[in-house]
Amino acid sequence: xxxxxxxxxxxxxxxxxxxxxxxSLADAAxxxxxxxxxxxxxxxxGGQANPAQRYGYPDGRPLREEVLREFRNGDGTLRAxxxxxxxxxxxxxxxxxxxxxVDEPAAKESSFLAGLFGFRKPDKQRRPDxxxxxxxxxxxxxxxxxxxxGWRVYRTRAGLRLMATHxxxxxxxxxxxTAFEVFEADxxxxxxxxxxxxxxxxxxxxxxxxxxxxxxxxxxxxxEKAEARFRKWESKYAEAVECxxxxxxxxxxxxxxxxxxxxxxxxxxxxxxxxxxALPLA
Numbered sequence: 001x002x003x004x005x006x007x008x009x010x011x012x013x014x015x016x017x018x019x020x021x022x023x024s025l026a027d028a029a030x031x032x033x034x035x036x037x038x039x040x041x042x043x044x045x046g047g048q049a050n051p052a053q054r055y056g057y058p059d060g061r062p063l064r065e066e067v068l069r070e071f072r073n074g075d076g077t078l079r080a081x082x083x084x085x086x087x088x089x090x091x092x093x094x095x096x097x098x099x100x101x102v103d104e105p106a107a108k109e110s111s112f113l114a115g116l117f118g119f120r121k122p123d124k125q126r127r128p129d130x131x132x133x134x135x136x137x138x139x140x141x142x143x144x145x146x147x148x149x150g151w152r153v154y155r156t157r158a159g160l161r162l163m164a165t166h167x168x169x170x171x172x173x174x175x176x177x178t179a180f181e182v183f184e185a186d187x188x189x190x191x192x193x194x195x196x197x198x199x200x201x202x203x204x205x206x207x208x209x210x211x212x213x214x215x216x217x218x219x220x221x222x223x224e225k226a227e228a229r230f231r232k233w234e235s236k237y238a239e240a241v242e243c244x245x246x247x248x249x250x251x252x253x254x255x256x257x258x259x260x261x262x263x264x265x266x267x268x269x270x271x272x273x274x275x276x277x278a279l280p281l282a
Contacts (some may be wrong), residue, residue: 001078001081001093001095001196001197001198002061002062002197003062003063003065003067003081003083003093004020004021004022004028005021005022006020006021006022006023006024006025006027006028006087007019007021007028007064007220008021008025008026008028008029008031009029009032009222009232010029010032010033010035010036011036011056012036012040015036015040015043016036017032017035017036017038017039018032018035018064018115018145019031019032019033019035020061020064022060023256024030026121027078030281038175039156039245054136057119062096062196063083063085063196064086064218064219064220065084065085065086065200065219066083066084066219066220067081067082067083067093068081068082068083068084068090069081069082071139071265075260078095078157079094079095079096080092080093080094080095080097080171080265081093082203084219086173086214086218087206087207087215088205088206088207088215088233088234088237089202089203089206090202090203090204090272091200091201091202091203092200092201092202092203092268092269092272093196093198093199093200094156094198094199094200094201094265095170095197095198096168096169096170096180096261096262097163097169097199097262097265098163098164098169098176098199099161099162099163099166099199099200099201100161100162100163100164100169100179100180100183101156101159101160101185101186101189102135102159102160102161102162102178102183102184102185102186103158103159104131104158104159105180125254127230131159131160132155132160132250135160135162135183136153136250136253138182138183139151139153139162139183139253139254140243140253142179142182142254143254143255146175146253146254147248147254148166148167148254149164149166149254149255150164150165150166150252150253150254150255150256150257150258151163151165151252151253151254152163152165152249152252152253152266153249153250153251153252153253153268154248154249154250154273154275155228155248155250155281156246156247156281157206157209157281157282158173159186160250161201161247162179162183163201163266163269164179165252165255165258165259165262165266166254167259167262168259168262170197171193171194171197171198172197182269183193186194191255201269201273202270203246203272203273204241204244204246204272204273205240205241205244205246205281205282207237207240208280209282210237210240210241210242210244210282211240212233212236212237212240215229215230215233215234215237216229216230216231216233217229217230241282243279243280244274244279244282245273245274245275245277245279245280245281245282246272246273246274246275246281246282247273247275247281248275248276248277248278248281249270249275249276
């Protein structure tokens with residue numbers, strides 16, 4: 001898990017490159033300049049920009065997110081952090097509390113014209129509970145094969161979230177990759193976990209699901225006015241999410257005992273996401 005403390009930019013015409021450092025702003029500026037030079041050279045040789053990735057950078061760059069709270073082990077190593085992502089949501093990042101995100105398949109298009117005009121209708125042949133039941137069947141099969149395992153399962157707006165609660169699990173563990181395969185975890189999420197060497201779970205709702213635009217400004221603030229604009233947005237966001245939950249708890253499966261090293265983060269997750277409320281998901 002790596003969230004650099006210092007970020008800086010280098011610019012040339014319409015190009016902007018960010019550099020990062022754990023040492024100083026000057027060091028971050030030097031790295032930004034180096035990256036800008038590589039970008040200009042690449043574009044001069046005919047390169048084209050790739051579409052932005054949904055979760056993060058595809059080439060191993062650390063995530064540019066403000067760290068709001070840290071959780072450390074007895075030896076001082078970082079085991080978890082709460083950050084704010086690019087669209088203003090709080091995210092729990094953990095080195096050994098495993099999350100598996102499983103997206104529900106998109107509804108089938110009802111006709112050729114539906115696809116042509118860009119809208120979809122629900123697949124009338126698919127029961128609303130078919131997807132969660134399928135995943136829960138796999139959870140039950142997993143705990144029968146691995147009796148010591150405990151899974152906490154949540155419904156999200158777009159699918160299901162699984163949390164392994166019986167013991168710490170890292171992204172390097174073989175069974176982590178097996179779980180990603182068995183539960184068909186979102187491919188981009190899997191890639192980000194490997195790249196960042198941590199798991200991620202969104203704690204607060206997406207703003208557009210609460211009738212709010214994404215913030216125009218993003219950390220680090222390059223000027224005081226930018227931070228002031230973000231704080232104004234943050235106040236509106238805090239009010240908008242009051243009547244929404246990020247996920248709803250479906251149940252605990254397998255081992256009911258939480259590993260003591262994970263208990264604090266499990267509790268924090270459930271409280272922050274309002275997992276045991278009856279609020280609508282966002």
